[in-house]
Amino acid sequence: MDIFLEEIDSIFLVEEKADHYHSGSDNQWKFEELDAWRNAHQFVLSLYKFTGSFPKEERFALVDQMRRAAVSIPANIAEGTGKKSVKEILRFFYISRGSLEESKYHLLLARDLKYLSLKEFDELKEKINTTGRLLNALITSLERKTRNH
DSSP, X not given: OOHHHHHHHXXXXXXXXXXXXXXXXXXXXXXXXXXXXXXXXXXXXXXXXXXXXXXXXXXTTHHHHHHHHHHHHHHHHHHHHTOSSHHHHHHHHXXXXXXXXXXXXXXXXXXXXXXXXXXXXXXXXXXXXXXXXXXXHHHHXXXXXXXXX
């Protein structure tokens, strides 16, 4: 069994005694165990930091769109982990992936408008690309799992 299937199996096992949404520790939820969620969360934190210096006229335009799309990535991963069927989980992971692609465009636009320095852009690009690889691996593993059952 590959590592991603093991990770999925360990995270999505429903234990009769435990809260379905909680991992068992006192301060961590199941979605926090996913590397894709952790990386997406770090991307959002960095994006918030960098967009804080955008021009004021972009506050309710590009900044708002960038933040909403970025927040949607880990939020949909988290929401997916609360679903019972693999089909439902995948639906939320696909939404997350769509938001990730939207965020990539926003980064390019912000760079081209000179709202992000090349260093800031590269940092955010690396985080979002890593998140995308991890999310795609989870999706691929779940798709394989549905084909095998």
